[in-house]
Amino acid sequence: xxxxxxxxxxxxxxxxxxxxxxxxxxxxxxxxxxxxxxxxxxxxxxxxxxxxxxxxxxxxxxxxxxxxxxxxxxxxxxxxxxxxxxxxxxxxxxxxxxxxxxxxxxxxxxxxxxxxxxxxxxxxxxxxxxxxxxxxxxxxxxxxxxxxxxxxxxxxxxxxxxxxxxxxxxxxxxxxxxxxxxxxxxxxxxxxxxxxxxxxxxxxxxxxxxxxxxxxxxxxxxxxxxxxxxxxxxxxxxxxxxxxxx
Amino acid sequence: xxxxxxxxxxxxxxxxxxxxxxxxxxxxxxxxxxxxxxxxxxxxxxxxxxxxxxxxxxxxxxxxxxxxxxxxxxxxxxxxxxxxxxxxxxxxxxxxxxxxxxxxxxxxxxxxxxxxxxxxxxxxxxxxxxxxxxxxxxxxxxxxxxxxxxxxxxxxxxxxxxxxxxxxxxxxxxxxxxxxxxxxxxxxxxxxxxxxxxxxxxxxxxxxxxxxxxxxxxxxxxxxxxxxxxxxxxxxxxxxxxxxxxxxxxxxxxxxxxxxxxxxxxxxxxxxxxxxxxxxxxxxxxxxxxxxxxxxxxxxxxxxxxxxxxxxxxxxxxxxxxxxxxxxxxxxx
Amino acid sequence: xxxxxxxxxxxxxxxxxxxxxxxxxxxxxxxxxxxxxxxxxxxxxxxxxxxxxxxxxxxxxxxxxxxxxxxxxxxxxxxxxxxxxxxxxxxxxxxxxxxxxxxxxxxxxxxxxxxxxxxxxxxxxxxxxxxxxxxxxxxxxxxxxxxxxxxxxxxxxxxxxxxxxxxxxxxxxxxxxxxxxxxxxxxxxxxxxxxxxxxxxxxxxxxxxxxxxxxxxxxxxxxxxxxxxxxxxxxxxxxxxxxxxxxxxxxxxxxxxxxxxxxxxxxxxxxxxxxxxxxxxxxxxxxxx
Numbered sequence: 001x002x003x004x005x006x007x008x009x010x011x012x013x014x015x016x017x018x019x020x021x022x023x024x025x026x027x028x029x030x031x032x033x034x035x036x037x038x039x040x041x042x043x044x045x046x047x048x049x050x051x052x053x054x055x056x057x058x059x060x061x062x063x064x065x066x067x068x069x070x071x072x073x074x075x076x077x078x079x080x081x082x083x084x085x086x087x088x089x090x091x092x093x094x095x096x097x098x099x100x101x102x103x104x105x106x107x108x109x110x111x112x113x114x115x116x117x118x119x120x121x122x123x124x125x126x127x128x129x130x131x132x133x134x135x136x137x138x139x140x141x142x143x144x145x146x147x148x149x150x151x152x153x154x155x156x157x158x159x160x161x162x163x164x165x166x167x168x169x170x171x172x173x174x175x176x177x178x179x180x181x182x183x184x185x186x187x188x189x190x191x192x193x194x195x196x197x198x199x200x201x202x203x204x205x206x207x208x209x210x211x212x213x214x215x216x217x218x219x220x221x222x223x224x225x226x227x228x229x230x231x232x233x234x235x236x237x238x239x240x241x242x243x244x245x246x
Numbered sequence: 247x248x249x250x251x252x253x254x255x256x257x258x259x260x261x262x263x264x265x266x267x268x269x270x271x272x273x274x275x276x277x278x279x280x281x282x283x284x285x286x287x288x289x290x291x292x293x294x295x296x297x298x299x300x301x302x303x304x305x306x307x308x309x310x311x312x313x314x315x316x317x318x319x320x321x322x323x324x325x326x327x328x329x330x331x332x333x334x335x336x337x338x339x340x341x342x343x344x345x346x347x348x349x350x351x352x353x354x355x356x357x358x359x360x361x362x363x364x365x366x367x368x369x370x371x372x373x374x375x376x377x378x379x380x381x382x383x384x385x386x387x388x389x390x391x392x393x394x395x396x397x398x399x400x401x402x403x404x405x406x407x408x409x410x411x412x413x414x415x416x417x418x419x420x421x422x423x424x425x426x427x428x429x430x431x432x433x434x435x436x437x438x439x440x441x442x443x444x445x446x447x448x449x450x451x452x453x454x455x456x457x458x459x460x461x462x463x464x465x466x467x468x469x470x471x472x473x474x475x476x477x478x479x480x481x482x483x484x485x486x487x488x489x490x491x492x493x494x495x496x497x498x499x500x501x502x503x504x505x506x507x508x509x510x511x512x513x514x515x516x517x518x519x520x521x522x523x524x525x526x527x528x529x530x531x532x533x534x535x536x537x538x539x540x541x542x543x544x545x546x547x548x549x550x551x552x553x554x555x556x557x558x559x560x561x562x563x564x565x566x567x568x569x570x571x572x573x574x575x576x577x578x579x
Numbered sequence: 580x581x582x583x584x585x586x587x588x589x590x591x592x593x594x595x596x597x598x599x600x601x602x603x604x605x606x607x608x609x610x611x612x613x614x615x616x617x618x619x620x621x622x623x624x625x626x627x628x629x630x631x632x633x634x635x636x637x638x639x640x641x642x643x644x645x646x647x648x649x650x651x652x653x654x655x656x657x658x659x660x661x662x663x664x665x666x667x668x669x670x671x672x673x674x675x676x677x678x679x680x681x682x683x684x685x686x687x688x689x690x691x692x693x694x695x696x697x698x699x700x701x702x703x704x705x706x707x708x709x710x711x712x713x714x715x716x717x718x719x720x721x722x723x724x725x726x727x728x729x730x731x732x733x734x735x736x737x738x739x740x741x742x743x744x745x746x747x748x749x750x751x752x753x754x755x756x757x758x759x760x761x762x763x764x765x766x767x768x769x770x771x772x773x774x775x776x777x778x779x780x781x782x783x784x785x786x787x788x789x790x791x792x793x794x795x796x797x798x799x800x801x802x803x804x805x806x807x808x809x810x811x812x813x814x815x816x817x818x819x820x821x822x823x824x825x826x827x828x829x830x831x832x833x834x835x836x837x838x839x840x841x842x843x844x845x846x847x848x849x850x851x852x853x854x855x856x857x858x859x860x861x862x863x864x865x866x867x868x
Contacts, residue, residue: 051453077455085453091446102443105436106455114436154455307674309681358857362673363616367807368856371849374804378846389842495800499681506678542697543689543796550685557678558667 004029004158004190005050005081010059010069012042012049019045021214022059027158027207032184032191034201034222037211038234043194044086046211047162050192051083052076063158078106082156084147086163086194092136096127096146099135103153114153121149125179141172145179152183161193165200177203198226210234250430258574266423273415281411287524288418289480294504294516295425296472301502302511303433304465305445307362310351310369311473311501313376314344316492318474319481320380323392326482328385332406337478341471347372348470349463356462370495377493391488394481407482414483421479422517425472430513432468441465445511473501496546503549507556509563518565523549583715588837589830590718594726596829598787600822601729602802603809604736605780611816612753612773615665615676619684621802623778626687627653627785628794632700635789641704643728646786650732653782654775661774666767684803691796699793707790721790732783733822736776740818749773753816781806801845808852827851 003026012020020042027033035043049056052073061069068076077083082103091099100118101111108114122128125145130138135146144164151159161180165173177200184191195201201208201222208225210218212234218225225231254262273281293315300306321343322336351372355365381389400408407413432438440461443451448458481487491497508519527545534544560567569575606620617623630649634640668676709720740746752759752769760766792798805828813824828848835847 073449073452074455074457077453083453085450089447089450091443091450093446094442098439098442102439102451102456103454105439109436111434111436111439114439150454301674307677354853354857360856363677364811364856366677367811368853370804371808371852375846375849378843378849381842382840495804499685502678541693543692546689547686547693550682550689553682553685554664554679557675557682558664561671561675 002029003027004064005192006062007046007050008060008062010046010049010056010061012045012054012056014045018214020049020056020211023209023211023214023216024059025209025216025219027190027192029157029190030184030188031206032180032193032204034205034208035192035194035211036196036198036201036208036225040213041211042214043211044162045214047083047160047194050076051081051160077154077156080155080157081160082151082154082158083160084144084151084162084164086166088140088143088147090135090138090143090146090150092134094135095132096135096138097122097131099146100149100153103150106154118149118153121152124152124183125149126175140167141169141176144168144176148180152189156189158190158192161191161195163194163196165195165197168197170199173197173200176200180204202226250427250434253434255574257572261572261574269419273412278411281415283525283528285411285414285418285483286528287520288415288422289476290500290504290524291422291517291520292418292425292479293473293476293501294508294520295422295429296469296476297501298505298510298512298516299429299432299472300465300469302505302509302515303429303438303445304441304462306355306462306465307366308369308466308469309366309495309498309502310371310373311469312493312495312497313347313369313373314470314473315477315480315497315501316373316376316380316487316489317344317347318477319487319492320386320392320477321474322478323394323481323487324386326406327392327394333478333482334405334407337475340478341474344474344477345467345471347376348466352463352466356459370498373493373495373498377489380489380493386489387487389489391486394485396485407479414479417479421475422520426513426517428472433513437461437464442511500549503553505563507552507563509565512563512565514569515563515565518568519563522564523552526552585834585837587716587718588833590716591722592830592833593826594718594722594829595791595833596826597726597729597733597822598784598791598825599805599809599829600813600825601733601787602781602784603806603813603825604733604818604821605777605784606806607810607813607816607818607821608736608780609774609777610810611818612749613661613665613669613770615669616673616680616807617777618677618680618803619687620781620806621804622684622687622691622799623653623781624785624788624802624806625691625794625796625799627782628789628792628798629691629695629700630782631786631789632702632794635702635704642702642786642789643724646728646732646783649786650779650783654779656775657778658771658775660778661771662767665774666770669770684799688796688799691799695794695796697796699795699797701793702789704790719791725787725790728787729784732780733818736780737818739776745769745772804845805848808848812851812855 005027007023007025010020010023023046035046037043048054050061052071052075055070060067063079063081068079091102097118100121101114104114104117108117119128122131125148127142127145127149130142138146148164165176168176180191181204183189205222208220208222209216210225210231217230217234218228297308297311300308318340321340322333325331325336325339326333351369354360355368360368380386386392404413440456443454443456444458444461451458503523504519505516507523508517509515527549530545530548534541556563602624606617609615609617627649631642631645634645635642668679704721706720710717711720711723740750748764749769749772752764752766756766809824809828810821812827813820831847831851832844835844
């Protein structure tokens with residue numbers, strides 16, 4: 001039971017507004033961990049704080065026992081935390097394959113080796129046939145898969161996924177869920193995901209953290225979480241939480 | 247080298263070999279005037295490639311590249327003028343000085359988040375600043391210029407860049423070819439991919455572990471150093487240097503014309519651009535002179551209109567289109 | 580050191596700076612709304628100088644008067660330019676917009692060179708050498724007229740943006756383009772109006788420049804850089820910032836020519852530009868986003 005990521009009392013405010021307030025949690029190595037919450041709950045801010053976009057105002061973040069808060073995003077990635085963006089940002093003018101090669105070149109010096117790694121990942125994410133297309137020409141589901149492939153190419157030990165299911169159709173969600181579960185099982189990469197789609201959270205996550213107005217209101221196994229009165233309260237009128245899941 | 251060669255489609259290899267052979271043999275039939283035009287073509291292909299590295303690949307818009315060419319030329323020329331140190335040594339000093347300026351501009355720009363047009367203005371400001379400084383410095387000849395005496399006795403000293411147009415023809419050709427090969431090599435290396443990533447999206451590049459600052463600094467260092475070598479060549483070719491020309495924003499714009507028109511971020515773009523633009527411009531001058539209506543500015547008006555037309559109608563430049571026309575695009579699977 | 584001389588230099592700098600400020604105001608308005616950097620700005624100012632010069636030489640029209648027809652013509656030129664060409668570029672990448680306008684700048688400056696040649700054309704107004712004597716100070720009459728003219732035009736522009744419905748629409752468009760399009764504003768037409776207004780500003784400023792400088796194609800690039808420097812120092816998109824930036828640059832250049840050498844005055848502006856870019860990128864009057 002060793003945790004790979006420890007978030008300890010992290011607070012982040014913007015112009016006096018508390019976006020994340022004293023949030024503490026740990027993610028076990030090899031686990032799939034989800035952060036959920038209504039819109040504006042501070043999920044993406046928390047995520048960006050872990051990924052190094054902002055430094056936390058107070059609190060600390062450790063990865064594999066070493067403090068990482070305050071490091072720039074590229075350092076965080078170099079230490080083994082890769083991320084995707086909620087609004088996907090592939091390199092539009094580059095081919096799908098070149099997009100992934102850029103990621104693979106973080107630890108590989110040789111472009112040939114990076115290309116091999118990229119191709120393996122593209123096969124894994126069903127994008128191999130589209131590897132020579134310009135990334136700008138991909139459909140949204142394919143772009144989301146490309147983001148995941150590109151992040152995985154950096155050989156992370158922790159993968160941060162920011163709403164990779166958003167905008168996907170149910171069949172595509174199931175496909176993504178299967179892919180992520182397989183990748184987690186095969187490579188042992190820890191996954192921390194922010195997700196709105198409860199169907200995916202219930203299917204994937206072993207543990208769930210619920211944020212509301214920047215504070216953690218509940219944490220536990222997904223089945224317990226959806227019955228938690230505080231969680232149901234915060235979601236009232238917000239979404240169809242649980243209806244489909246329970 | 248071998249992997250670069252094998253990456254070119256068959257038909258392209260034939261065209262390339264024929265072109266190189268023709269260019270190597272051309273001086274046998276060209277007169278002095280035509281050779282001088284080819285020297286300019288090679289020069290603009292070379293410095294255009296240097297600028298392309300920074301803009302086309304790393305995505306950093308510099309409008310002050312005349313600064314690096316001017317510094318390279320001035321440093322080598324001053325060492326020759328005062329101490330008799332030959333340009334083969336002087337070029338190292340020129341490159342060092344230009345790269346130092348590049349490093350300062352890059353550091354200021356990239357460290358303080360000065361981007362896009364603001365970065366372009368920063369580069370212009372430095373070039374103009376240097377122009378005014380050189381205008382007011384006595385030991386560089388000031389605004390009156392610096393002249394390298396042409397000594398017929400030493401005209402055989404090709405190793406000191408003392409020689410006729412033929413020397414500069416082959417030197418220019420070698421430089422342009424070397425720059426293309428270097429760019430091709432870099433484009434297929436780790437740093438090349440990282441440049442493209444930074445050009446496309448800096449936030450995403452950061453998230454993939456790329457040290458964006460470092461990657462951009464490498465681009466500006468290579469680009470400024472390369473440009474300085476071109477400056478040395480042209481200074482010893484013309485044997486004179488004036489701050490108002492060497493550091494002029496007009497000169498900086500001349501440097502960017504060939505890659506923009508040929509195609510940004512491509513290896514052959516700057517070369518194709520230089521081969522289209524320079525002969526057309528010079529031809530226009532020759533035409534107006536022969537018609538007896540030699541008006542200063544006509545060539546530049548033509549360049550300006552070409553620039554506007556290309557960026558409006560074919561912003562990717564002529565080369566991608568030409569490549570398709572020649573059937574050189576790899577068929578995508 | 581005679582204090583009166585220094586004060587005189589400063590006053591001269593303020594007056595010149597107001598004209599510079601009007602020129603930069605045009606650039607700032609265009610950037611603030613259309614989000615395109617007009618790299619041919621100084622070139623347009625010099626075209627206006629030649630227009631004012633020709634109107635004076637041929638019809639005896641004082642630049643204070645001729646600035647109105649010049650500004651009107653420039654408005655239509657700007658409107659047409661935006662409609663025909665630049666509207667196609669608003670969604671293009673920054674460097675493509677920049678290169679388009681660099682091309683336009685090259686065409687204008689060399690077109691002037693072809694038509695008028697490289698020699699400067701002075702405009703000798705009847706009051707060119709008159710000055711007001713205020714105690715120990717001597718202030719050029721021409722410079723005072725021109726500066727007052729610049730202030731009047733700038734005030735008219737402020738009023739237009741604040742009190743007319745089209746001005747309000749343009750401001751809305753600058754704040755939130757998508758929002759403006761949603762409420763049914765014709766963005767492309769507003770952009771064309773804005774570019775027209777920006778060029779009208781620079782046309783008026785060019786005309787007002789004639790009493791204090793001789794028309795020459797060689798001024799173009801210097802003016803473009805000057806306008807950019809002022810706008811960045813004052814804060815891009817801030818109208819008051821453009822005028823204040825103009826005065827700051829005008830005074831510092833006047834002092835630099837006085838204490839160092841006229842040929843070195845631009846060095847001070849460039850140093851100021853670099854300092855502002857590094858230390859306060861939002862400019863003196865701009866807001867941090």
